[in-house]
Amino acid sequence: MHIPERSRPYLFGALSGLLLTASVALAGQFFGTSTTFPRLSTFILTSLGIDLSSLAFAQVRDGALTGAAFPNWQLLFVIGIGLGAFISARASGTFHREHLPELWVSSFGSSQKTRLLYSLAGGSLAMIGARMAGGCPSGHGVSGVSQLGVSSLLAMAMFFIGGITTARFLYASPAAPVSGNNSSVRSGRSGRPDNTQGGLS
Template identity: 30%
Template sequence: MLIDLTHFTPGLSLTGGLLIGLAVAMLVLFNGRIAGISGIFGGLLTWPRNDVGWRLAFLAGLVGAPVIAGLLGKPAHADIEATWGEILVAGFLVGIGTRYASGCTSGHGVCGLSRGSIRSLVATATFMVAGFLTVFVHRHLIGG
């Protein structure tokens, strides 16, 4: 295994983690809501929509933060080695998984684990194992 030390940013990573933790804590303390992205977005697609404001603000922050960071400094860049078809299929499968798991990685992994939820522990372990297996199969068996 090779570690790319030029892109190793423990300070930025720690700061990002602390900010995510702070945002999650503020949302649950002030709104009584869990910061699970699938639930927040899904709540915009259901009726009645009596709590649209905070959901839109949260999603605007998710999209707006990298834009603002890019304007203030070096923009974030990610190389995705996949076709649009692969990305769409992957997104569809993630959507199905979040429905079966009653939440997404952010809801279970960040919020659920911090609350000591056994269901979130099982869901997060399942997400991780599925991710590990997917990478292994793609890199070693398919040859990606």
């Protein structure tokens, strides 16, 4: 069944809402993913014999945020996100391998080490921020906003502001005028055009 691309956000958003409703009604669980990662980290460290019991983090809610509550339903939820995305991409014929995105290459070059370092740094900052905020875009954005939680609405606003600001900072490029018409070609930091044209403001 073909679903028009413009209709997909509304359809899949509605389906996500129904899935959240079913999750709460049947299992008493709201969506959330970020807590899985500190749980996994503490689970690994504890398995290696490292004592974390003296940390304040390990004492919150009787260790509910640590590996003591691991594995649990949230781990399956996180695995399901990746698995579901893979199945969906394969089924729709949009799956393809890509070592580095073209936009990244045009701005930072083709070094995979650079990409790895940026990814590790960005992922670490995102995880620290999610735990400081008490949730991630799925926890705050789906579960919290669906309950009209003020903290979740504020968190989502900050997520958008932070994401847009970071993207504009990383991928900002000056507009180079093109002779003969009133358009411009944006070039990345490497100086190569990315074939995006638009009118001068």
